[in-house]
Amino acid sequence: MNINVDSLxxxxxxxxxxxxxxxxxxxxxxxxxxxxNEKETLKGLCDARLSREIxxxxxxxxxxxxxxxxxxxxxTARIMTKAGTQKAVNAAMDVLRNSIRSLL
Amino acid sequence: xxxxxxxxxxxxxxxxxxxFLLGGCTVHYVADYDASIKNETIRVAKEVDLxxxxxxDTPSNERQYDKFKVQYNEIETDIxxxxxxxxxxxxNEESTEQVQIALKLWIDDRTSHKKKDSISxxxxxxxxxxxxxxxxxxxxGEEAKNMSASVDSTGGNK
Numbered sequence: 001m002n003i004n005v006d007s008l009x010x011x012x013x014x015x016x017x018x019x020x021x022x023x024x025x026x027x028x029x030x031x032x033x034x035x036x037n038e039k040e041t042l043k044g045l046c047d048a049r050l051s052r053e054i055x056x057x058x059x060x061x062x063x064x065x066x067x068x069x070x071x072x073x074x075x076t077a078r079i080m081t082k083a084g085t086q087k088a089v090n091a092a093m094d095v096l097r098n099s100i101r102s103l104l
Numbered sequence: 105x106x107x108x109x110x111x112x113x114x115x116x117x118x119x120x121x122x123x124f125l126l127g128g129c130t131v132h133y134v135a136d137y138d139a140s141i142k143n144e145t146i147r148v149a150k151e152v153d154l155x156x157x158x159x160x161d162t163p164s165n166e167r168q169y170d171k172f173k174v175q176y177n178e179i180e181t182d183i184x185x186x187x188x189x190x191x192x193x194x195x196n197e198e199s200t201e202q203v204q205i206a207l208k209l210w211i212d213d214r215t216s217h218k219k220k221d222s223i224s225x226x227x228x229x230x231x232x233x234x235x236x237x238x239x240x241x242x243x244x245g246e247e248a249k250n251m252s253a254s255v256d257s258t259g260g261n262k
Binding site for chain 1: 129130131132133134198199201202205206208209212224226227230231233234237238241242244245248249251
């Protein structure tokens with residue numbers, strides 16, 4: 001009953017890498033979409049200021065609010081990254097666990 | 105114990121120990137997914153959206169604070185409840201921070217409405233959209249904790 005450590009480590013890296021890559025691209029797509037939406041909002045704000053629909057004080061106040069909203073949206077990307085890392089590490093551990101079980 | 109049994113023991117014991125240790129070896133960086141909190145987030149989001157919808161349906165010269173103060177109170181209480189539900193969960197700092205932002209914006213809106221006693225169409229529509237984006241982010245953040253589901257790039261389930 002032997003365990004091929006090199007092969008096991010390669011499999012663990014492969015499992016973690018696949019999950020990390022997939023989860024990472026989801027977080028990246030999410031961030032891109034958040035900034036696309038932000039672009040529209042900022043354009044609307046600038047148009048409103050230029051057409052004098054809002055004054056300087058309101059414009060600055062709304063920019064401050066936007067910062068909070070953007071921060072709130074980007075916190076989701078941080079959750080996605082943490083959850084992705086969790087999935088990747090656990091995928092590697094699953095490979096190790098299953099490998100040991102198969103030898104018992 | 106025969107030498108043969110001693111050899112078996114020497115081989116199997118570390119493997120059993122390792123398997124035992126690995127049995128509980130999963131890492132946790134985020135809170136466990138809670139569908140009830142995601143549903144509560146969506147419920148509060150709908151309540152907030154209805155508030156802005158009603159306000160926008162009211163002619164701008166009739167948008168005095170007093171007409172909306174009950175709804176402001178109810179929604180503030182619901183956001184505080186959501187904050188509490190998030191705050192008590194371990195490994196949940198980001199979601200908690202998101203709801204704190206929603207609460208801050210809500211209190212700012214209430215204070216500003218009370219002070220000015222009116223809200224323009226532009227500001228009402230903009231704030232409606234901001235809460236919508238924020239609550240979607242909170243719900244997606246919760247969904248991202250669902251380890252059994254595959255979440256696509258838009259944050260929805262595949």
